[in-house]
Structure formats: structure tokens, C-alpha cells
Amino acid sequence: MTTLSLDAATLLQHIEALGQIGADAVHGGRSRIALTDAEKLGRDQVVAWMTELDLTIQIDEIGNIFGILPDQEGNTQHNALMMGSHIDSVYNAGALDGCYGVLAGLAVTKAFRDQGILPTRPIIVAAFTNEEGVRYQPDMMGSLAHAGGLSALQVLNTIGTDGTRLGDELARIGYHGDMPLGTLKPSQYLELHIEQGPILDKEGIQIGAVANLQGISWQKIYIKGKANHAGTTPMSMRHDAGYAAASIITFLREHTQQSPGTLATVGSIQFEPNAINVIPRAATITVDLRNPDNKSLCTAEQALAEHLDTLRQSEGVTIESEVLARFDPVIFDEQLVNVVEQAANSLSIAHKRMTSGAGHDAQMIARIAPSAMIFVPSKDGISHNPREFTKDEDLIQGAKVLLATVESLLSH
Amino acid sequence: MTTLSLDAATLLQHIEALGQIGADAVHGGRSRIALTDAEKLGRDQVVAWMTELDLTIQIDEIGNIFGILPDQEGNTQHNALMMGSHIDSVYNAGALDGCYGVLAGLAVTKAFRDQGILPTRPIIVAAFTNEEGVRYQPDMMGSLAHAGGLSALQVLNTIGTDGTRLGDELARIGYHGDMPLGTLKPSQYLELHIEQGPILDKEGIQIGAVANLQGISWQKIYIKGKANHAGTTPMSMRHDAGYAAASIITFLREHTQQSPGTLATVGSIQFEPNAINVIPRAATITVDLRNPDNKSLCTAEQALAEHLDTLRQSEGVTIESEVLARFDPVIFDEQLVNVVEQAANSLSIAHKRMTSGAGHDAQMIARIAPSAMIFVPSKDGISHNPREFTKDEDLIQGAKVLLATVESLLSH
Known part of the structure; x- marks a missing residue:
């Protein structure tokens, strides 16, 4: 399985292209607030890329998007390895928060497609609805609901800061899917994300193996x-x-x-x-x-x-x-964190165990499946800001560690 | 001179009528922000009452309004005794802040007219432009300029929080007068005002003889x-x-x-x-x-x-x-404060020397003339609020002390 290789150029191009959607020429960055027209365009782009990769696309009743690479027997659900994050943003956001994890997930499936092979277990790439919670509270809503913390009705009846009903906006943008909420219960969950804090950048370390979350x-x-x-x-x-x-x-x-x-x-x-x-x-x-x-x-x-x-x-x-x-604080799965560390070691990339200061979809999915996160540095720890920045080299190394972690998990 | 008597009913009626102008039925109180349409109507009303009293009306080039009761020789300027305050308000103000002083001044002149006599020196009732400073800064602008602290051009070129030029608004409402700024320099200045603080109300004292100002x-x-x-x-x-x-x-x-x-x-x-x-x-x-x-x-x-x-x-x-x-802090004229106390004593009204916590036109006029203030209680110290309240009885007593003070000053 160590024959897979990451198409780094495509990953960077996808990050760039998704980052253009909702761009704010006046105030900088991009604003793809959940279930707005701009976020619909972002969803359409991600679904288009999933289609290019010939993934099986499922959209659940609260708009969570799943792109599935079936296993060698055509199975799309059983014993699945899920990777994911979100593509909604705050106002005037950077291009990486959330998007990086989704697009690196796609890059992992592309590595399989490029090689012409299928995984031993299904791989699911998830883009969860409304992680940021700018327009509809609470934040991390899609993953929380996916993990059973909110009912579909609770989500759909949420009234936004602009007075809109979430379910109405979801239907308006065409992402009120057929699949019942919570259908795709993974066996493991991985989330690759920028740190959004200063520690890796300050210490010059490329990979954080996230062992817990505040x-x-x-x-x-x-x-x-x-x-x-x-x-x-x-x-x-x-x-x-x-x-x-x-x-x-x-x-x-x-x-x-x-x-x-x-x-x-x-x-x-x-x-x-x-x-x-x-x-x-x-x-x-x-x-x-x-x-x-x-x-x-x-x-x-x-x-x-x-x-x-x-x-x-x-x-x-x-x-x-x-x-x-x-x-409550979340302790991620010890074995998964070990596998992340081993993957970084196998690629000779400096890494450290760390705590996530921010909230992430992984903390919700951890309720229903062993989960872990991989962090890459954020320059000066800046996030939720047009100046959010991670070097291309670090983004590529992060995706390589994700790919190596997936390979390792699938080979066991 | 102790033959003069206050027309308390007319004073209360004037306070009530002026308080209706700019009333805000939705949020309570009244909003007569300086040089707005509502404040123009307030000015028109005050000028109408001055006309009824057959006062000589002068309006200076920054809109300060003066109603003059000439002395027995027809003199309108020399050795004048000035009383005054302002009729502009904050948003959703009470009916008393400022207005009480102007209208009590008119009540003093009415006491002369009712008796058919003229004073031994001219009496001037002043309504100074823009005391509150809500729309144009600084506050106490009209009295500050009258005392030489600002030039007419500085005042007229002031740009408001709404982007308007004060001089344009003054001309628009028809109160850009002919009289040069600072023409009417009084020999003494008295200002009757609600305390806007809790001390008199709390101590159950009807009159404050204001000796200084913070x-x-x-x-x-x-x-x-x-x-x-x-x-x-x-x-x-x-x-x-x-x-x-x-x-x-x-x-x-x-x-x-x-x-x-x-x-x-x-x-x-x-x-x-x-x-x-x-x-x-x-x-x-x-x-x-x-x-x-x-x-x-x-x-x-x-x-x-x-x-x-x-x-x-x-x-x-x-x-x-x-x-x-x-x-800087202002120390009012010791002799004038004594006369105020004696006037209260002569009417058997409880009084105390006190400091003004708020800023008032009197502090500006104190730069050019011996000045003092008379306070009446404010219920719970509340002001700049629709709930600003002083009992009618206290308003009448305050005006009586003002009248007695004027009589005393004119008899010397």
C-alpha cells in the first residue's frame, strides 16, 4: 500500500479555487457563510470534484455531504474510514480553515484513483454543514447532529441571526438531501486541519498529532x-x-x-x-x-x-x-494518535502531540467513532482572518501524513 | 419691590407646552436636538412667548436667543441682569433640563409685566444654542461662544455627527441672527436648573445654592x-x-x-x-x-x-x-450665592450650598460676569431620561427663589 502518492499540485489548486468562491474584494478573504448563495457555490464545486473522482455522493437531510470511495467489494458503508471537515466559513475568512481537511480527503481518494486501486474498506470524505455557527447556532452543527447530538428537526427548525429558518435555506440552495441523518457511521474518523494557534509555527514543527481537545x-x-x-x-x-x-x-x-x-x-x-x-x-x-x-x-x-x-x-x-x-474536553483515540505519529515518523516529518484549542467536527464524531486530528502550522496562529496562512510545503506534508495514516489504517 | 408675584400656573403650563414639542410617542420623552426641525418649533414657541411679554428679542449670529425687558429708561443692554439656560435636549429627554431655567426667566419678566412696572436695570432672558452637544460638539457651545471661548466662525463651521454644518442648519431653521456674538455682556448671570443629581431629593431640601461647579x-x-x-x-x-x-x-x-x-x-x-x-x-x-x-x-x-x-x-x-x-472647576460668585441663600431664607424655604456635578451654561458665562445657579430637586437624580421628574411644588418654589433673588439684586 505504500505505492500511493499524493497529487500535491491538484490539492493546492483545489484549495486556491475553493478559496475564490465568496471572495470579498473589498475587505479581503472570503465569506461563505453556511447555506448562503456563496456557500452553495462552494458545495457545488466540491460535489463536482467528487463527481470527477467518481465517488458515490450522498447528501443527508441536513445537508452534510459525503463522497464515498467504495471498497473492493463495492461496499460504501460497512467499516468505513471517514475523513472530513467543513467548507462553510466565517466572514472574511482564510482559505484553509475546514476546506483543507475536506480537500485533502479528496486528495487521498484521488491517490487511489490515480493508482487505479480500491481500498480494503470504504473511504468517506465528509463536508459537514455549518461548522462555524456564524448564521445558525450552535457551531459544529452538522457533525454534532451526525453524531446524534441534535435531531434533524432541531437542525432544520433553527432560526438564524438573519431570521431565516435553516431548513428553508437548505432547500433553497438545493442541499436538503434524501439520506436520513446519521446513516453513515464510520469505524474511524480523521480530520486534517490548520492549527489556528501559534504553537507549531512558533516551535518550527510541521505536524501536530492531536491527542485531545479542550x-x-x-x-x-x-x-x-x-x-x-x-x-x-x-x-x-x-x-x-x-x-x-x-x-x-x-x-x-x-x-x-x-x-x-x-x-x-x-x-x-x-x-x-x-x-x-x-x-x-x-x-x-x-x-x-x-x-x-x-x-x-x-x-x-x-x-x-x-x-x-x-x-x-x-x-x-x-x-x-x-x-x-x-x-466537555475530548480525548482522542490513543491508537489513532499513535498511527498518526508513526505516519509522520515514516515520512521523517517532525511532529508533536498536542491539544486542540479550537472546536472541530472531530470532537463531535468522537462520540460515535475512534477519532483523531492532524494539525499543520498556522503562521502566527492567525485564523478567521484574511491573513490566515500556511506554507504550501506544510499543507503538502500534512496531506502526505493523512495519506500515510489512511494507508496504515487500511493495511491492518 | 416685594410686590411682585409669580404666575405659577403659566410657568407650569409653559413647561408642559414646550415639553410637548418633539415628543417621542414611541420611546418616551422628547427629542429636540439642537437645530433640528423639532428644536426650531421649540425656539418659535419661546420667541412667541417673549413676544406676548413684549420683550425686545435679539438673536445673535450663532442663534442664541435673548428676550429683553428694558429698564425704566428704555435701556436694553447697560448693567443688565441675565437669566438663562437652553431649550435643546438630548434624545428622549425630560421636559425640565434647560427649559425650566429659560421659562422661569420668562416668568420673572411676566411678574414685572403683570404688575405693570419696569425693572431698575434691564433683565435679559437667554436661551443658548446647543447646550447638550448631542449633534455638534462641544456641549455648552452657545454660552461658551457668548463668553468668548469660541468665535462665531468656529461655531458655524462645526460639522455635526450627521455630517451637517452647524451654520447651514442654523440658516435653514431661520435662526441665524444679525446681532454680533457676545454683544450682550451682563453684569450678573443667574441660572435656575434641576439638580440632575440625587442630593436634594435624598436630603429632602428644596433649594440648592450652587457655590461651585466641578x-x-x-x-x-x-x-x-x-x-x-x-x-x-x-x-x-x-x-x-x-x-x-x-x-x-x-x-x-x-x-x-x-x-x-x-x-x-x-x-x-x-x-x-x-x-x-x-x-x-x-x-x-x-x-x-x-x-x-x-x-x-x-x-x-x-x-x-x-x-x-x-x-x-x-x-x-x-x-x-x-x-x-x-x-476647569468654576467657583461661582460668593455674593450672588449669598443673595440666593437670603432669598430662600426670606421665603422660609430649606436650602443648602452645593456643588454642581453637571456642566451648565452658567459655567461659561462665569468667565465674563458674576454668576450663580439655583437648583431644585430631581427625583432619584434621574435626568436625560423620560423619567426625569421634579414636583410642581418644587418647580414653583425654585422660580419664587429666582424671582426673589432678582428683586433683591435689582433693589441694590
Whole structure:
């Protein structure tokens, strides 16, 4: 089986071509938000490439796309090895996040086609619906549903930030498929992805064998105080929702200093009425907490909850918090991670075991099948940005490690 | 001279009628933003009432309106006693801020007309252009310019938040007057106003004899960090503009605890890109610092500047700060304040000396004439809000104290 070779030129060309779809000439990058016209064009392109490779194409009832290379007996489902990721994007995204994993999956099937052979087990390349969660929440929706975490009806009835119903948009773009959700249960799942963090780039290592994935806790916190005149209200008589919000941000920073491994981010904030000389009557912030260790993540959540209680007392404000997302840490399949490392070794490519800081479809599929991820470096760790960048050489090495991992898994 | 009596019913009716102009049936209150159509209607109403009182009406080249009750010799300028405030409002304002002072001034002139007598010196009722500064900055613009702090050309060439030129809007609504700016220099200035703070209401005192006015320092602070993925960027590698902004807010709170009398407010904040899972690349906040003592105000400004330096170092962010407004504290005329207190005493009305936390036209006119202010209670200190409220009884008492103060000043 070591006779397969990667068509690197085609892979790079596919990344380039898919990256042109939804390109934003004004603000840079591309915007292929899930189930928009631009994302439909991206889907059409991927399906066209699957057709060129003579894959069996299945689309499920929530729009997950599967391209299947049958095994030597024509079987398309039993004991399948799945590779995948997503092709939807955030606004003004780079060309790699998600797309790289799908297109490298296609490159693996092309290696078989180029050689004129079929695998010992079916190979499935998956492009999951709405991983980014920009328009419809939650993110990682297609893979979560595929793994049984959401029903098809829940997905289809999701109302987007623009007021649209997901099912309507899915039908509109022609990707409301016939296959029941969850039909294709793989025996293993691999996802190749850019790191979206700085570690590999900083350390000059080409491959990350991703052994686990951080737990994620997202909350929205709404603080209600009392608006009043900034010039006439004594400090002791204030109920300043803005101060309470700021206090949460600095508290979380202090907590991370006492709890190494915890990441805490407040990325979003709004004050009301947001006027220079009015004490904020309300403030809304989001909190993003992550930790590979669930106990530490729970500790951070608990510390935050206690701080909110302190603020309720000291500031005389009311505070409501809403869980937006909560995913336990995921430990990937030890054997699969070993195979990834061996594949990198066999190609003499430097690698390291690491934790995924970001959420990925693999964390959902890990609920139903042994899963692992392969990371390649992201320059300066930048992602969700037109400046997202990985060297062609690194992209090719990543795909080669994926191919070698597949070969190794199929040969056992 | 103690024969004059206030027509309280007409005063309350004028407040009610002016408050209807620009009323916002949907969001409450009224919006008479300077030089809009709604504010033109407010001006027309005030001018109509001035005409009813047979006052001499003068409008200067920046739209300040003056209604003059000549003295017994027909003199309209020499040794004049001026009362005034403004009739422009913030969005969804109460009916009292500014208007009360102008309309009580008219009530004082009405007391003379009702009695059929003329004062020993001219009485001028002023409605200054654009006190609120919502559409055109700076605030207190008309009185600042009247006192020589801005030229007519500077005022007229001011570009508003909506892109309009003030001079064009002034001409459009028909209030670009002939009188050169600064013509009517008074010998004394009195301004009756709601407190816009909680002190009188809380202490159950009907009259504030305002002895001084806090200094005001407004800054806009722009922090530039680096956007990055919330899940993959170690805490130690972040340049979090949002954290830096929050740290400024909590720092200012701590400073006020060490510096009694200092008020610090961050009323406005924006993060970019303001997304839950992206470390903010930029944050903009406004800072409102106030203190009746200029030295303490300078100390607060200096402490803030030092904290910004600390953040530049510790967070690796760039920070720019821009002065939006800076007014030194104002000490009102001791003799005038005494006369106000005596007037309250003569009417057996409870009063206290106090500091104005808010900025007022009086602080500008104090540059060119002995000035003082009279405050009445604001329920719960609420202002710039449809819920701004002062009891009719308190409004009447305030106008009576104003009238008694005027009588006392004219009798000397």
C-alpha cells in the first residue's frame, strides 16, 4: 500500500479555487457563510470534484455531504474510514480553515484513483454543514447532529441571526438531501486541519498529532444596573453595570494566572445607553472559557459564578448568565494518535502531540467513532482572518501524513 | 419691590407646552436636538412667548436667543441682569433640563409685566444654542461662544455627527441672527436648573445654592492589541485590547476610592471585532473624570496616564488618548450665592450650598460676569431620561427663589 502518492499540485489548486468562491474584494478573504448563495457555490464545486473522482455522493437531510470511495467489494458503508471537515466559513475568512481537511480527503481518494486501486474498506470524505455557527447556532452543527447530538428537526427548525429558518435555506440552495441523518457511521474518523494557534509555527514543527481537545464553556452575561448622570451621582450611590462587566474581565484574567491551562476570553461587550456621561444601566458580555481538563473548567465556571454573586452584592446590580455552549474536553483515540505519529515518523516529518484549542467536527464524531486530528502550522496562529496562512510545503506534508495514516489504517 | 408675584400656573403650563414639542410617542420623552426641525418649533414657541411679554428679542449670529425687558429708561443692554439656560435636549429627554431655567426667566419678566412696572436695570432672558452637544460638539457651545471661548466662525463651521454644518442648519431653521456674538455682556448671570443629581431629593431640601461647579475632563481612549483565536492563544501570548479597556475601568474605580470627591465614569465602550471567540484587536472607551478641585482632577488624569503606560508595557498594546473636553472647576460668585441663600431664607424655604456635578451654561458665562445657579430637586437624580421628574411644588418654589433673588439684586 505504500505505492500511493499524493497529487500535491491538484490539492493546492483545489484549495486556491475553493478559496475564490465568496471572495470579498473589498475587505479581503472570503465569506461563505453556511447555506448562503456563496456557500452553495462552494458545495457545488466540491460535489463536482467528487463527481470527477467518481465517488458515490450522498447528501443527508441536513445537508452534510459525503463522497464515498467504495471498497473492493463495492461496499460504501460497512467499516468505513471517514475523513472530513467543513467548507462553510466565517466572514472574511482564510482559505484553509475546514476546506483543507475536506480537500485533502479528496486528495487521498484521488491517490487511489490515480493508482487505479480500491481500498480494503470504504473511504468517506465528509463536508459537514455549518461548522462555524456564524448564521445558525450552535457551531459544529452538522457533525454534532451526525453524531446524534441534535435531531434533524432541531437542525432544520433553527432560526438564524438573519431570521431565516435553516431548513428553508437548505432547500433553497438545493442541499436538503434524501439520506436520513446519521446513516453513515464510520469505524474511524480523521480530520486534517490548520492549527489556528501559534504553537507549531512558533516551535518550527510541521505536524501536530492531536491527542485531545479542550473543553469549551460559553456564557452570555447580562448585567442590569441603573443609568445615572456621570457628573452628579456619588461613586457610593452607583449601580454601574459597566464597572461590573469590567470587573468580570479582570477577575477572569486573575483566575487564569492561578489556574495554568485555563483560557478565558471576553471578546464581546455592549453597554447601554453607551454614552460618555451616563453610568451604564446595562452591560452584556460573552465569556469563553477553555481547558483540556474538565475539572479545571468546572472550577473556572464556579469561580466566575462566585464572582457574579460578589458583584450582585457589592454593586447592587442584577446579573443573569446564559449558557451558550458547553462541551466537555475530548480525548482522542490513543491508537489513532499513535498511527498518526508513526505516519509522520515514516515520512521523517517532525511532529508533536498536542491539544486542540479550537472546536472541530472531530470532537463531535468522537462520540460515535475512534477519532483523531492532524494539525499543520498556522503562521502566527492567525485564523478567521484574511491573513490566515500556511506554507504550501506544510499543507503538502500534512496531506502526505493523512495519506500515510489512511494507508496504515487500511493495511491492518 | 416685594410686590411682585409669580404666575405659577403659566410657568407650569409653559413647561408642559414646550415639553410637548418633539415628543417621542414611541420611546418616551422628547427629542429636540439642537437645530433640528423639532428644536426650531421649540425656539418659535419661546420667541412667541417673549413676544406676548413684549420683550425686545435679539438673536445673535450663532442663534442664541435673548428676550429683553428694558429698564425704566428704555435701556436694553447697560448693567443688565441675565437669566438663562437652553431649550435643546438630548434624545428622549425630560421636559425640565434647560427649559425650566429659560421659562422661569420668562416668568420673572411676566411678574414685572403683570404688575405693570419696569425693572431698575434691564433683565435679559437667554436661551443658548446647543447646550447638550448631542449633534455638534462641544456641549455648552452657545454660552461658551457668548463668553468668548469660541468665535462665531468656529461655531458655524462645526460639522455635526450627521455630517451637517452647524451654520447651514442654523440658516435653514431661520435662526441665524444679525446681532454680533457676545454683544450682550451682563453684569450678573443667574441660572435656575434641576439638580440632575440625587442630593436634594435624598436630603429632602428644596433649594440648592450652587457655590461651585466641578471640573470636567473627557477623554477617548483607543487601545490597539491583536486579534487572535480565543481557544488557541496562550494567555501569555495575548495582546488583549478588551482586557486593557477593562483594566482601565477597574483602575479608575480604585482611584476614586483613594481620592474622595473624584468621580470617574466609563459610559461607552466598543470592542473590535466584538466576537465571542476572538481576542479583541481594538477597544475604544470614553473616560469622564470630574472634581470640584482642579488639583485633584489633574491627579486623576495623571494617574490614568500612568496606568496607560503600565498597560502598554504589560499587555503589549498601543494606546492613544484624545481630550474631548476639559473645563476647569468654576467657583461661582460668593455674593450672588449669598443673595440666593437670603432669598430662600426670606421665603422660609430649606436650602443648602452645593456643588454642581453637571456642566451648565452658567459655567461659561462665569468667565465674563458674576454668576450663580439655583437648583431644585430631581427625583432619584434621574435626568436625560423620560423619567426625569421634579414636583410642581418644587418647580414653583425654585422660580419664587429666582424671582426673589432678582428683586433683591435689582433693589441694590
